[in-house]
Amino acid sequence: TIQSLAQANFSEGALQVLQLSNLDPLAIIPGRPNEACAKAMARYIIEAVAMALEGPLDSVVTCPINKGLLQRAGYSFEGHTQMIAHLTGTHRPVMMLAGKRLKVSLVTIHCALRDVPSRLSVNEISEVITTTCRSLIVDFGITRPRIGVAGLNPHAGEEGLFGDEELNMVAPAIEKASKKCWEVKGPLPADTLFWRASQGEFDAVVAMYHDQGLAPFKLLHFSDGVNVTLGLPIVRTSVDHGTAYDLAGKGVADPGSLISAIEMAATIVRNRKKIGTEQASMAMAEQ
Known part of the structure; x- marks a missing residue:
């Protein structure tokens, strides 16, 4: 245990x-967090982000949190991503789930399915596409990213037969983003898009809502998927699963996703240092 980063041996x-906290271990019951745990959890996030912004840390890797517990601590965020975006002054963070075979960015995240259409817009979708494109260049070292964009409705709307979101929002967003990105295709039917991406046709998929993107992703990367927050001034990765309090103290939890998150954070740091932020910005401008 150290009291400051100055004492760290890396x-x-x-x-x-x-x-960072004065939690009493004897007062904590594994799997049953209380208000003191909630406040400590929030402090860990705040301090880690501050140290990454100030420079001592190259990246932040977060473990899962209970979103209800976070709000009990007085922080009205939907989760980690929104809280870290607030702490870093980021207007539009993007959640990407990344693995070796599939990378998926989400336009909407934690909201009811009935609310998804009202949260979509040309600008929102376009921003997610361009942020994803930039991350593929800077963070993953892909010089000419290929992005597939899913439609919202079955069969990508079938030319308006099953909904007009593809015609009114998704297609115009793709046209707008294509001015800054190498290759963007869509709107594409989700039922075939993810298979095509898993076979190497696309470097990333942009999905319209949470389960559209995460269900196929977890079929491939249930134990090694990584949550990467794009668009931040710092590197932040996390696991792609929840808290699983019911497993606390049993010694049966799978650490695979956390291991992958740590390894991916290190890879992203190396890639960013290699390409340089200024060079990456120039690459985006030339597209």
């Missing part, structure tokens, strides 16, 4: 624990 194999 040599290979060293594990440093920075003491």
Whole structure:
């Protein structure tokens, strides 16, 4: 345990624990977090982001949190992503789930399915596409990204027969984003798009809502998927699963996603240092 980063030893194999709270271990029941845990959890996030912004840390890797618990601590955010965006002054963060075979960015995240259409717009969809494109260049080292964009409705609306969101929002957003991105195709039927992406036709998929993107993603990357927040001034990755309090203390939880999140954060840091933010911005402008 260390009291400040100045005491840290970042040599290979060293594990440093920075003491940030005064939680009494004897007062904590595994799997049953209380208000004190909630406040400590929020502080860990705030301090980690601050250290990444100020420079001592290259990246932040977060474990899952309970969103209801976060709000009990006095923070009215839908989750990690929105809280970290607020702390970093980021207008439009993008949630991407990333694995070796599939990368998926979401336009809407945690909202009721009935609310999805009203949360979509040409600008929202376009921003997610362009942010995804930039991340593929800067974070993943893909020089000419290929992005497939899913439609909202079955068969991507079938030319308006099953809904007009594709005609009125998705297609115009793709046209707008195409001015800044190498290759963007869509709107495409989701039932075939994810298979095509998993076979290497696309470097990433932009999905319109949570389960449209995460259901196929987790079929491929249930144990090693990584949640990456795009558009931030810092590198932030996380696991792609929840808290699973029912597994606390049983020694049966799978650490695969957390291991992958740590490894991916290190990879993104290396890629960003290699390409340089200024060079990446120029690459986007030339597209």
